Amino acid sequence: MKLVTVPFFISHQGCPHTCVFCDQRAISGASGVLPTAGQIRDRIALWRSTAGDRPLEAAFFGGTFTALPDEIQAELLAPLQPLLEVGTLDSIRISTRPDCMDADRVAWLSERGVRTIELGVQSMDDTVLAASGRGHSAADSMNAIRCIKNGGLKVGAQLMPGLPGDTPLSSLASLEQVIAAGADFLRIYPTVVLQGTELAQRYAAGTFVPLSLDRGVSLCTLLLQRAMQAGIPVIRIGLQADHGLDAESVLAGCWHPALGQLVRSQLYADLLCRYIQPGGCVTVYCHPARLSDVVGMKRVNLQSQARRGVQMQAVPDATLNKEELKIQTEDSTVTYSIISDLHYSIHEV
Ligand code: SF4
Numbered sequence: 001m002k003l004v005t006v007p008f009f010i011s012h013q014g015c016p017h018t019c020v021f022c023d024q025r026a027i028s029g030a031s032g033v034l035p036t037a038g039q040i041r042d043r044i045a046l047w048r049s050t051a052g053d054r055p056l057e058a059a060f061f062g063g064t065f066t067a068l069p070d071e072i073q074a075e076l077l078a079p080l081q082p083l084l085e086v087g088t089l090d091s092i093r094i095s096t097r098p099d100c101m102d103a104d105r106v107a108w109l110s111e112r113g114v115r116t117i118e119l120g121v122q123s124m125d126d127t128v129l130a131a132s133g134r135g136h137s138a139a140d141s142m143n144a145i146r147c148i149k150n151g152g153l154k155v156g157a158q159l160m161p162g163l164p165g166d167t168p169l170s171s172l173a174s175l176e177q178v179i180a181a182g183a184d185f186l187r188i189y190p191t192v193v194l195q196g197t198e199l200a201q202r203y204a205a206g207t208f209v210p211l212s213l214d215r216g217v218s219l220c221t222l223l224l225q226r227a228m229q230a231g232i233p234v235i236r237i238g239l240q241a242d243h244g245l246d247a248e249s250v251l252a253g254c255w256h257p258a259l260g261q262l263v264r265s266q267l268y269a270d271l272l273c274r275y276i277q278p279g280g281c282v283t284v285y286c287h288p289a290r291l292s293d294v295v296g297m298k299r300v301n302l303q304s305q306a307r308r309g310v311q312m313q314a315v316p317d318a319t320l321n322k323e324e325l326k327i328q329t330e331d332s333t334v335t336y337s338i339i340s341d342l343h344y345s346i347h348e349v
Contacts, residue, residue, distance in 0.1 A: 019135075131165040187237075189238060238254075273308075282310055
């Protein structure tokens with residue numbers, strides 16, 4: 001049964017750093033005030049009432065949970081303990097920095113019901129990390145992932161392609177390193193230039209050139225496919241639009257409110273172009289959950305096939321898995337996979 005996540009945004013709380021890209025207020029939409037015990041209980045009760053039998057997870061996003069003073073961490077987790085005991089709540093997730101994690105902290109969190117830890121890895125290239133003011137190294141990320149895995153918890157890695165000094169090659173290397181280290185899932189947040197950040201100043205001065213949307217989509221498409229090939233879920237691509245991000249706060253960079261759909265759609269578009277010959281009528285079958293990705297935003301994939309003289313219709317087929325497309329022409333019916341039947345080169349990004 002699919003997990004229901006109850007989000008608590010703790011904003012910039014606990015973080016002693018100022019990464020060049022970070023404006024936590026813009027991302028979380030919160031004022032930096034931590035939720036009270038009563039607010040935590042009330043929100044869990046509300047979500048429980050609508051979640052039915054589905055398991056419920058409380059998630060502290062946005063800040064650096066394990067850099068908060070110990071007593072604050074304990075205060076945030078305390079109201080959740082009775083709920084875990086009676087089964088109202090099933091688990092807790094936190095997010096933090098790689099250099100704020102060690103085996104003792106993992107054990108302490110595990111005893112209090114934390115089952116998943118998300119790390120803001122961003123890059124596994126020390127030059128990129130330094131140029132981005134992260135204040136930690138790739139070795140810190142490796143160490144944190146190891147500690148969390150050894151403690152029996154799930155670990156997610158957030159990656160941020162397009163940071164200062166980053167290249168498509170180093171983005172790919174970062175992804176491959178966190179997968180090899182044992183990350184259970186990924187989030188990919190291409191760098192955006194937010195108002196009020198150090199990056200905004202560099203952008204204005206012309207010393208930082210962000211990824212464009214098109215280039216970011218190409219890069220994320222390749223990264224997503226690599227993660228799929230490794231069997232690692234990418235649970236989010238692109239910052240969420242509903243947390244204070246809008247056309248005014250985003251000055252530049254690879255941002256779109258539905259970036260994940262653009263990226264998935266690109267995978268299918270590439271498969272269609274690769275395996276459909278120009279001209280003629282084609283029926284493309286796909287998993288029902290992927291129909292909108294196959295068609296593309298504003299039917300872009302159908303239109304690009306039409307420009308090749310292909311009259312294409314997309315039809316849902318629940319017998320296919322989400323990565324498959326069955327392409328039926330007058331002469332043949334062949335099933336392809338976006339995982340194994342597309343071959344991207346990082347040098348083309
Ligand atoms: S570590 Fe996280 S919260 Fe702190 S400044 Fe960097 S991005 Fe923002």
